[in-house]
Amino acid sequence: MDSKQPYDVIIVGGGIMGSTTAFYLTLKDPGLRVAVIERDLAYTRASTTLSMVNARIQFSLKQNVRISQYAFDVLERFEDDMAVAGNRPSIAYHREGNLFLHDPAAVDDAKAQMAMQQGLGCQVEWWTPDQIKARYPLYAPEGFAGGTFGGQDGHFDAYAVLMAYKANARAQGAVYIEDEVVELMVDNRQLTGVRTLSGEVYTSSAVVNCAGAWCTELARTAGVALPVDPVKRQCFCVDTAVKPEGPLPLTILPSGFYFRTETGGMVLIGKSLDADPVGFDFTWDQNRFMDELWLELAEFVPAFERLKLVRGWAGLYAVNRLDDNAILGEWPELKGFYLANGFSGHGLQQGPAVGRYMSELILGETPELDLSIFHPRRILEGKPIGEVGIV
Template sequence: MTMDNNNLYDVIVVGGGIMGSTTAYYLTKKDPKLKVAVIERDLTYARASTALSMVNVRIQFNLKQNVEISQYAFDILDRFEDEMTVNDLRPSIAYHREGNLFLYEADAVESAKAAMTMQQEMGCQVEWWSPEGIVEHYPLYKPQETIVGATFGAQDGHFDAYAVLMAYKANARAQGAAYIEDEVTGLLIDDGRVSGLKTKSGDTYLSTLIVNCTGAWCNELLRTAGVELPVNPVKRQCFCIDPAVKPDRPLPLTFLPSGFYFRTETGGMVIMGKSMPEDGVGFDFTWEQNRFMEQMWPELAEFVPAFEQLKLIRGWAGLYAVNTLDGNAILGEWPEIRGLYLANGFSGHGLQQGPAVGRHLSEMLTGSDLTMDLSIFDPRRVLDGKPILEGGLLQKEVRYASR
C-alpha cells in the first residue's frame, strides 16, 4: 500500500450526521493539532436521520446515564446560538421547551413513577398528572378511560435539527476538520487493528482510529470487517396536518401507550408519528397516506376530538437505527478490533444524545479523563449477549425506541 500523507489522518469519522459532526467538533476543539476527516456519502443529508427526525430532547428516561446525557444536551442547547457562532454566522435553532407528556395505563404506573422519582432526585422537572390534571392543562385532550395518569417533563422540547447539525459542521471545519463526500466501501484491518478504509471513488484513507457514525447504515460498514451489530434500519413515517381548530397554546410532544405521538409545530400545524410492529426493516423512504387515513387519524381524533377536521399537508419517512438488544447506544471501542470505535444503535434517541456522545468519543480517542461514566453502553455487552436491564429498562426502552 502506498502511503499518501494527504490521506493520512489521526482520526477518521465515517458519517457526517449529528454523531459524526459532534465528534469532529469536540475532537478539533480539544486538540486543534489533530488531523480529523469526516467522510459522508451525501453532504446534502437528503436521507440522513438527523435531517428527517421529528426532533425531541427529553429528560424522561429510566436509566440515569440517559438522563445525564439529556441534561448535558439541555445545557448545550440553552447557550448554543451564542457559543456556536462562527465566521459571524449565528445559528438559529428554534429551541422550544414545550414539554413531553407520557400517558400511562395501570400496568405501567409503577415503573413510570420509579423513573420519575429517579429523575427528580437528579434535579429534573418532572411531575405526575392525574387524568383530570391532563385535561386541566390541555383542555383539547380526552384521555381514554384506561389512562390512569401521565408524567410531564417541563424541560423537554424540540429544536431545528438541521440548523444544529450545520452549526456543528461549520465549527468543526473552522477548527480544521476535513469533510469529504464519498462512500466508504471497506475497512482495512491489520493484525487485529484498524488501519484505514477504502472508498467508492477508489481512494484509500489511513488511520489507526476510525469511528463508525453511520447510523442506520452501520452494519454496511462493519460487515466489511466481519462485524455485525444487532441494529436494524427501521422506517418511521411522520405526518404533518393542519387542523381546523387550532390549540390556544403549543401542545407538548404527547405519547400515548399505543406508540402514537404528536406535537404542535409552527403556525398551528401538528406533526405526528407512530411506532408499529409492522414497520419495515430496510432502506425504504416511501410514506403511505393510507397509514395516516386508516390508523393515525382515527386515533388522533379520539384523543383530540377537535382535530377530527383537518387537512393532511405532507408526510415523510426516515430511518431509525434500532438496537434490537436493548434499545440503547452501542458506544466505545469494538473489543475485537483495536482502534475501531462505535457510536451506533441509538434507536431514535441519537439526535438529543449527539452532544454528549461527541464529547465522550473525543475524550476516549484522545485518552482524556471522561466527563461522564457511559461504560454501561460498552460494545462488549453485544458480544456477551447481555442487554441493559436496569429498572425494567429493556421493556420500556425498546417499546419507545422510536422516540
C-alpha cells in the same frame, strides 16, 4: 490534504454523531488531523434531518437521563457558543414539554422512573387526568391513569444544529469529504483505514463508525456483526380545523402513538410499530395515516377529527435489537474501531454528550460523563442493558 497522508481519526458519517465527534476532537486538540467522510453532504436521507426532533429527560436509565441533561445545557447556550466568524446559528429551541400518558398497569413503573429523574434534578411531574384536561382542554385523557410531564423537554431545528457543529468542526480543522466508505481496512486485528466508492484510500489507526442506519453494513466489511437494523419511521403533518390555544407538548400514548404542534399551527404525528419495515426504504405512504393514525388521534383529541393531511416523509431509525440503547466505544476484537451506533431514535438529542464522550475515549481522557454501560462488549456477550418502561 492529500488522501495518501494519514489522518489521526477518520469518522464515517457526517450527521449529528459524526459532526459532534469531529467538533469535540478538534476542540480538544486543534492539531489533530480529522476527516469526516459522508456519502451525502446535502443530508437528504440522514436520520438527523428527517427526525421529528425531540429532546427529553424522561428515560428509565440514569445514564440516558444524564445524556439529556447535558444536551439541555448545550442547547440552552447553543446560539451564543456556536457562532462562527460572526454567524450565529438560529436553532428555534422550544421547550414546550413532553407528556407521557400511562395505563393503570404502568403507574408504579412510571412513578419509580419519575422519582429517579427527580432525584437527578429533573423537572418531571405526575399529572392526573383532570390536571391534563385542565392544562390541555382539547385532550380526552379519561381512559388513562395519568401522565408524566417533563416541562424542560422540547424540540429544535435539527438541520441548524447539525450545520453549526459542522461549521465549527471545519473551522477547527476537520476535513469533510463527500464519498461513501465501502470497506474498512484491517491488518492483524488493527484498523488501518478505509476505502471509498470513488476508489480513494484514507489511512488512519482510529476509525469511528457514525454511519447511522448504515452502521451494520459498514461494520460487516471488517467482519464485525452489529445487531442494528435500519427501520423505516414515517411522520405526518396535518392542518386541523380546530386549533389549540397554545403549543402542545410532544404527547406520547402507551400504544407508541405521538404528536406535537409545529410552527404555523400544524400538528406532526407519528407512531412506532413492531411491524415497521426493515431496509433502506424512504417511501411515504399516506394510507398509513388514514388507516392507522387518524382514528387514534381523533379519539384522544376529538376536536382534531376534522383535518387536512398536508405532507409527510419517511426516515430511518438505527434500531439496536439487543436493548434499544446506544453502542459506544472501541470494539473489543478490533483495535482502533470505535462505535457510536444503535440509538434507536434517540440519537439527535444524544449527539452532544456522545460526541464529547467519543472524543474523550479516542484521546485517552477520563470522560466527564461515565457512559461505559453502553460499551460494545455487551454485544459480544449478548447481555442487554436492563431497562424497562420508557426507552
